[in-house]
Amino acid sequence: MTQTAPISGAPVAVTAERFTDGFRWMLLARTVEDKIAALYHAGKIVGGVYLGRGQEAFSVALAMCLQRGRDVYAPLIRDQAGRMAFGEAVLDATRSYLGSALGPMRGRDGNIHRGAPAAGIPAMISHLGSMISVVCGMLFARRFRGETGIVGATCLGEGGTSTGAFHEALNMAAVEKLPLVVAIANNQFAYSTPASRQFACESLTDRAKGYGVTGHRVDGTDLAACLTVFEDAVARARNGGGPQLVVGHLLRLCGHGEHDDASYVATELRARPENRDCLHAARLTMLENGWTTPRALETMEAEAYETVQDAVARAQRDPVPDPTRETWAALSAHWLIEGGPQQA
Amino acid sequence: VSITYLEAIREAQAKALREDPTVFIYGQDIANFGGAFKATKDLAREFPGRVIDSPISEDAMMGMAIGAAIDGMRPIIEMQFADFSSIAFNQIVNQAATHYWRTGIPCPIVVRLPSGGTAGSGPFHSQSVEALYSHYPGLVVLTPATVGDAYSMLLEAIALNDPVLFCEHKFLYFHLKAKSLPEERLPIGKARIVRSGRHATVVTYSAMLHESLRAAAELQKDGFEIEVVDLRSVKPLDTDTVLASVARTGRLLAVGEAFPWGGVTAEVVARIAAEGFHLLDAPPRRLNAKDTPIPYHPNLWAVHRPTAATIGAAVRDLLKQ
Numbered sequence: 001m002t003q004t005a006p007i008s009g010a011p012v013a014v015t016a017e018r019f020t021d022g023f024r025w026m027l028l029a030r031t032v033e034d035k036i037a038a039l040y041h042a043g044k045i046v047g048g049v050y051l052g053r054g055q056e057a058f059s060v061a062l063a064m065c066l067q068r069g070r071d072v073y074a075p076l077i078r079d080q081a082g083r084m085a086f087g088e089a090v091l092d093a094t095r096s097y098l099g100s101a102l103g104p105m106r107g108r109d110g111n112i113h114r115g116a117p118a119a120g121i122p123a124m125i126s127h128l129g130s131m132i133s134v135v136c137g138m139l140f141a142r143r144f145r146g147e148t149g150i151v152g153a154t155c156l157g158e159g160g161t162s163t164g165a166f167h168e169a170l171n172m173a174a175v176e177k178l179p180l181v182v183a184i185a186n187n188q189f190a191y192s193t194p195a196s197r198q199f200a201c202e203s204l205t206d207r208a209k210g211y212g213v214t215g216h217r218v219d220g221t222d223l224a225a226c227l228t229v230f231e232d233a234v235a236r237a238r239n240g241g242g243p244q245l246v247v248g249h250l251l252r253l254c255g256h257g258e259h260d261d262a263s264y265v266a267t268e269l270r271a272r273p274e275n276r277d278c279l280h281a282a283r284l285t286m287l288e289n290g291w292t293t294p295r296a297l298e299t300m301e302a303e304a305y306e307t308v309q310d311a312v313a314r315a316q317r318d319p320v321p322d323p324t325r326e327t328w329a330a331l332s333a334h335w336l337i338e339g340g341p342q343q344a
Numbered sequence: 345v346s347i348t349y350l351e352a353i354r355e356a357q358a359k360a361l362r363e364d365p366t367v368f369i370y371g372q373d374i375a376n377f378g379g380a381f382k383a384t385k386d387l388a389r390e391f392p393g394r395v396i397d398s399p400i401s402e403d404a405m406m407g408m409a410i411g412a413a414i415d416g417m418r419p420i421i422e423m424q425f426a427d428f429s430s431i432a433f434n435q436i437v438n439q440a441a442t443h444y445w446r447t448g449i450p451c452p453i454v455v456r457l458p459s460g461g462t463a464g465s466g467p468f469h470s471q472s473v474e475a476l477y478s479h480y481p482g483l484v485v486l487t488p489a490t491v492g493d494a495y496s497m498l499l500e501a502i503a504l505n506d507p508v509l510f511c512e513h514k515f516l517y518f519h520l521k522a523k524s525l526p527e528e529r530l531p532i533g534k535a536r537i538v539r540s541g542r543h544a545t546v547v548t549y550s551a552m553l554h555e556s557l558r559a560a561a562e563l564q565k566d567g568f569e570i571e572v573v574d575l576r577s578v579k580p581l582d583t584d585t586v587l588a589s590v591a592r593t594g595r596l597l598a599v600g601e602a603f604p605w606g607g608v609t610a611e612v613v614a615r616i617a618a619e620g621f622h623l624l625d626a627p628p629r630r631l632n633a634k635d636t637p638i639p640y641h642p643n644l645w646a647v648h649r650p651t652a653a654t655i656g657a658a659v660r661d662l663l664k665q
Binding site: 104105106108109113115116117118122123125126127130131132133134135136137138139140141142144145164165168169171172175329330331332333335336337338 | 366368394398399401402403404405406407408409410411412413414415416417419431434435438439441442443444445446447448449450481482484504505506532533579580581583
């Protein structure tokens, strides 16, 4: 059952309320990431900062179709919006970036390399494509336990589809008919490499047929279209339709990380209508449809700003990791750690 | 009645499947076919749905195991040959090995690695990869040399909450036999003094234990009493037992089947040189395979790896110093 469902441009049936929910997460994501970028440029954050600017609609739409406590969601580096929509606290982001000892990774890992596996959010590693098979394993575990109606979803950029891990995992998921949704944000650049140097097929959805999975294509700057396509894909996966490959077209509106000015992205490319800012587009949609007012938008922005300021302030007051109190234990079997505590 | 090393591995898996509903096995050709070496013979029939054929996708197999492990299962992955685990290297060392440290959520997986050389197997079906994985924090690396250890250490590995690389030696699969399965076990992380002696210590593991024991028996004829230590587990490595042995003998030869650069034997020698220098009457020595890929032809293979003859010669050299 292989199908390519071109959704982009199709009439959408998304309610004002649902659209507004998505917009709020997008706005909050943009606000927290702008703040994190500012802190980075002010020298308050060590390591890298990786933003999802321009990808918020595509990211949030997937997460809004999932259920925390039931489903698995493995976000990647540009999924601040999706993370929060799936239930990750803003504080988890600020704590991870600011190196709080109270953050989900306790300073042992940072920035976007965070998760809460027990809550169905595996913590990504940097090696692209690696999380797909991990999600498959979590779905395997749930299938073993007889849990049904569960979906596992994960996100990747178009560059990540060039890995062997992507191929192996998608093929395995298809063989096992797992309820997997893989969201590919084709943001046109993998770090600096344009998509033309990444793959030669016309569209990444062409690959769906090769794997025996259902392919979907969507305008990743259109929140309503994204919600529609992910609702369809998630429902198909949940109802036994096997893996779903959803490709969203958009443009990364920032560098690979904040250390990167993305000067390799031509001005003309940025100016093209299809490369618009999804947040701006969503704002216009809401105003044009009378779903909000400029004043109400201002209130939403102020609320988002307050939330972010609070999360940053809390993270900055947190204790930092103390190397003298660190256990330095890489095994849970402490008695097997060389030079460590012996078995009682 | 006797049981082989391979049958012990099968029996340990059967016991684990019987006693723990969270255990399952995933690997290539392991279900109805019973595995390339028959280590899962009849298990798919006995435990329907829990011994599962995978595509030829070591990376995805390992990633799948990680996902299942952090979600409450205890997967066993059978790599068809240890050599092919290189495809899963990323998932093993970056994902499985770091998971507990990063998240606090343990990742209980046993990766079975049919390891080591057999005549005619060539460069890609003969490798000993224990040193590669031992290098990374967060992994336990086991190298059983006896039927009893193959059984009890595999069961212990499955019960552990951490990722374990279980290096089972293919050369021992069929040839090594015991009268029965062990009822008592020596815990993981403890080396075993297999033969006592007072003139020199040979520290080894896996198939090289048997070559070393043959060498020791040969040297006995000339009146040399060689102590042979089986590491059993290379990570963690039981430095104390090796130190105590060297304290008795004053001489150390570390023998391994893996390639010579770095590795387990280098680690043993480095530790004894650092912590037991005063115990040594002669420079500590190492004996490994040659620094080339593993050859196909039995004539070449027989001299590529250490044997009882070359181990015996190395010990005689050591005794002269």
